[in-house]
Amino acid sequence: MLNIANWEVLAGREEPITTRLWVRLPEGRLRADIFVPANPQASVPPLLALHGISRAANALSTAFAPLTAAAGRVLIVPRFPPGDWPVFQRIGGARPDKPVLALLARLQAMGLADTRKVDLFGFSGGAQLAHRFAMLYPQHVAALHVAAAGWYCLPDDSVPFPMGLRTEANMVPPGKPDIAGLMRAQLSAFLKLPLRIYVGEDDRLRDPALRRDRRIDALQGRDRVARAHAFATAFKSAAHARGIVPTLSFTVLPGCGHDFPQCAQVAGLAAQVCGLSITKGDEYE
Amino acid sequence: MNEHLFARAKWAFSTRRATRAFASDLDQRWDEVVPGQLILGQVISIGQHGRMQLASGRPSTLYPGDLIVMPCGARYAPDQFEGVAEIDPKGCDMLAGGGCLGRMMYRNDRIKPPTRVQPLGRITAADGQVLDTMNFALPRATATPALPVIIVLGTAMNSGKTTATVALSHGLTLAGWRVATLKGTGTGSFGDFNHYLDAGSAFVADFTDAGMVTTYREPLARVAQGIRDLLAAAEDAGCDLAVMEIADGIFQRETAALIADPGFRTWASGVIFACGDAVAAAGGVAELARQGVHPLALTGLLSCSPMASAEALAATGVPVINRSQLLDPAEANRFAVQVGAQRVASAA
Numbered sequence: 001m002l003n004i005a006n007w008e009v010l011a012g013r014e015e016p017i018t019t020r021l022w023v024r025l026p027e028g029r030l031r032a033d034i035f036v037p038a039n040p041q042a043s044v045p046p047l048l049a050l051h052g053i054s055r056a057a058n059a060l061s062t063a064f065a066p067l068t069a070a071a072g073r074v075l076i077v078p079r080f081p082p083g084d085w086p087v088f089q090r091i092g093g094a095r096p097d098k099p100v101l102a103l104l105a106r107l108q109a110m111g112l113a114d115t116r117k118v119d120l121f122g123f124s125g126g127a128q129l130a131h132r133f134a135m136l137y138p139q140h141v142a143a144l145h146v147a148a149a150g151w152y153c154l155p156d157d158s159v160p161f162p163m164g165l166r167t168e169a170n171m172v173p174p175g176k177p178d179i180a181g182l183m184r185a186q187l188s189a190f191l192k193l194p195l196r197i198y199v200g201e202d203d204r205l206r207d208p209a210l211r212r213d214r215r216i217d218a219l220q221g222r223d224r225v226a227r228a229h230a231f232a233t234a235f236k237s238a239a240h241a242r243g244i245v246p247t248l249s250f251t252v253l254p255g256c257g258h259d260f261p262q263c264a265q266v267a268g269l270a271a272q273v274c275g276l277s278i279t280k281g282d283e284y285e
Numbered sequence: 286m287n288e289h290l291f292a293r294a295k296w297a298f299s300t301r302r303a304t305r306a307f308a309s310d311l312d313q314r315w316d317e318v319v320p321g322q323l324i325l326g327q328v329i330s331i332g333q334h335g336r337m338q339l340a341s342g343r344p345s346t347l348y349p350g351d352l353i354v355m356p357c358g359a360r361y362a363p364d365q366f367e368g369v370a371e372i373d374p375k376g377c378d379m380l381a382g383g384g385c386l387g388r389m390m391y392r393n394d395r396i397k398p399p400t401r402v403q404p405l406g407r408i409t410a411a412d413g414q415v416l417d418t419m420n421f422a423l424p425r426a427t428a429t430p431a432l433p434v435i436i437v438l439g440t441a442m443n444s445g446k447t448t449a450t451v452a453l454s455h456g457l458t459l460a461g462w463r464v465a466t467l468k469g470t471g472t473g474s475f476g477d478f479n480h481y482l483d484a485g486s487a488f489v490a491d492f493t494d495a496g497m498v499t500t501y502r503e504p505l506a507r508v509a510q511g512i513r514d515l516l517a518a519a520e521d522a523g524c525d526l527a528v529m530e531i532a533d534g535i536f537q538r539e540t541a542a543l544i545a546d547p548g549f550r551t552w553a554s555g556v557i558f559a560c561g562d563a564v565a566a567a568g569g570v571a572e573l574a575r576q577g578v579h580p581l582a583l584t585g586l587l588s589c590s591p592m593a594s595a596e597a598l599a600a601t602g603v604p605v606i607n608r609s610q611l612l613d614p615a616e617a618n619r620f621a622v623q624v625g626a627q628r629v630a631s632a633a
Contacts, residue, residue, distance in 0.1 A: 091615075097614070097615065098459070098614065101459055101460065101461060101614055102459070104461060105458075105459070105461065108461075115461075116461060116628055117628065136615050136618065137460060137461065137614075137615075137618060139460075139461065139462070139618075139621070139626070139627075139628045140460075140461050140628075174591060175607075175609065175610075177610065177613055177615055177616050179615065182615045182616065182618065182619050185619045185622055185623070186618065186619070186622055189622065
C-alpha cells in the first residue's frame with residue numbers, strides 16, 4: 001500500500017499505483033481504492049464505480065482493474081461503511097454525494113487523476129446513487145452507466161420525488177435542500193449525458209433487496225428489467241421534450257441475474273462499460 | 286540612504302504587487318499626486334487604525350514613528366471615513382488599514398479620528414518616474430471575457446455580501462468547479478481577500494490587482510476595465526466561472542454607475558442580492574428591476590430569519606437562500622447552471 005504522504009511524487013509516475021484513501025466528513029466516512037495505471041492516458045476519463053447494497057467493492061475492483069489498467073485509465077472504487085451509511089443509494093436526508101465530491105476533489109488535488117469529469121458506473125444500489133449523483137452534478141460526469149438499479153428517480157416533473165422530480169408541498173424540511181428542485185434545474189444537462197443502461201436478462205426476481213412499493217410497481221414495473229425500461233423511456237421522453245437527442249443505449253445481459261460478478265464474467269459487463277466490447281444491446285429508439 | 290527607509294518601512298496590502306526593488310528615491314511634488322502613487326510616510330499619531338494590513342497578509346500594530354508605504358487614494362466607507370486622494374505635505378490621513386492615504390472629509394460619529402501620517406515623499410524609480418499601483422497591475426484585457434460571472438450586490442456595507450460571496454465560492458468549489466472569487470470594487474483590504482482564499486477558490490483577485498487602490502471616485506470606464514482585467518486573469522487561470530462581490534450598496538456612486546451601464550447586463554451572468562430585511566429586499570429588487578436586473582436569489586442578514594425570508598419572498602417573488610444553503614454543493618451548483626457555466630475536462 002502506498003504511503004499517501006508521498007503523494008507529491010506521484011505526478012511523475014511511471015509505475016502503476018494502488019492506494020486506499022479515506023474521506024471523513026461530518027456526514028460520514030468514505031473509503032476508496034484507487035488504481036492508477038502505468039502511463040495513464042490523459043484522453044480517457046477516470047472510471048468511478050459504485051457498489052450496491054452488498055457493498056462488494058472488491059468485486060468491482062476485480063472486474064474493472066485489469067481493463068482500466070490496459071486502457072490507461074484511473075479506476076476509483078469507493079466503499080460506503082454500513083455504520084456510517086445505512087442508506088447511501090439516495091440523495092436527500094442522507095448526503096452520499098458530499099463524500100463522493102470530496103473524494104474526487106482530493107484525487108484532483110493530489111494529481112492522481114483528472115476527476116473533473118468521470119465515467120460513472122453503478123450496480124444495483126450503486127446505480128441508484130450514480131444516476132441521482134449525475135442528476136445533481138451532470139458537469140462531473142462524462143458518461144453514465146447504470147446497471148440493475150432497483151428503482152429510479154425518473155426525469156419526470158409530473159411524478160413526485162423521489163420517484164420523479166416533482167416537489168410536493170411541505171416535502172422539504174426548513175433549511176434542507178429541495179433536491180428535486182435542484183435536479184430539475186440541472187435536467188437539461190443531465191439529459192445530454194451519454195447514458196448506458198444494463199440489466200440482467202434474468203433479473204426479474206422480487207428479491208428482498210428490491211424495493212417493493214405499490215407506487216413504484218405501478219409507475220416503473222415490478223422487477224428491475226421493467227424498471228430499467230421505464231427509466232430509459234422516461235429519459236428519452238424528457239430529452240425529446242426539450243429538443244435534446246438522447247445518447248442512450250439499453251443492454252440486456254444474457255444469462256445474468258442480479259449478480260455483478262456473473263454480469264461481468266458471463267456477459268462482459270465490465271468490458272462493455274470500458275468500451276472494450278461491442279455493446280450487445282440496441283440503441284433505445 | 287532611501288533604500289534603508291524603504292526596507293524598514295511597512296508596505297501595505299494594497300502595494301503587494303509592487304516590486305520593492307524598483308523604489309529608488311523620493312520626490313515631494315505633492316501638487317502632482319494622483320491616486321495610486323506610492324507614498325513613503327511616517328506615523329505621527331494613532332487614531333482609528335491602530336494596525337495596518339501588510340502586503341504579506343498579516344496585520345501589523347502601528348506606533349508613532351513607524352515608516353509606512355501606502356498608495357494615495359480616496360475612501361468611501363459610511364461606517365468609517367469618506368476621503369479624497371490628496372496629500373497635504375504637513376500631514377495626511379490613513380483612510381484605510383489596507384493601505385490608503387489621503388484627506389478625510391467626513392467620518393462616522395462612532396469612530397475615532399484617522400491615524401495621522403507625515404508624508405515623506407512619493408516613491409520614484411531610478412528613472413525618476415513615480416511608482417504607481419498601475420505599474421504593477423494585471424495585463425489589460427482587450428475584450429470582455431466570456432467567463433460566466435455571478436455578481437453579489439447588496440443594500441449597503443455589512444449587508445452580508447462577503448459572507449454570501451465566500452459561501453457560494455466554497456459551495457461551487459465543493460461541487461467541483463474551478464471558481465474565481467473576485468472583488469470588483471471597494472477599498473483595498475486583505476480581510477475579504479483572505480476570506481476568498483480560505484473558501485478554496487482556484488483564483489482570487491481584487492481591483493487592487495487591476496491597479497486601483499480604491500475604486501471610489503474612479504471613472505466608470507476605469508472601473509469597468511479593471512473588472513475586465515480581473516475576469517481575463519481568471520479565465521487565463523482556467524476557471525469555469527467567477528463569483529464577484531461589488532462593494533457597498535447599490536446607491537453608492539460607482540456601484541450605481543456599474544449597474545446602470547448597459548454593458549453590465551452583457552458580462553454579469555447573474556446577480557445575488559444581499560440585504561437585511563424584507564423592506565430592503567423589496568426596495569432593492571425594485572431598484573434593480575428599474576435597471577433591468579433581476580436577482581437569482583436574495584441572501585444576507587435577511588436569510589438568517591425564516592420570517593423575514595418568507596416576507597421577502599412574498600414581496601419580491603425572489604427565492605431567499607441562506608449561508609448554509611450556499612455552502613451546499615448541490616445548492617451552489619444550481620447557480621452555476623443558471624449562469625451557463627460549462628466544464629471541459631482537460632482529459633476530454
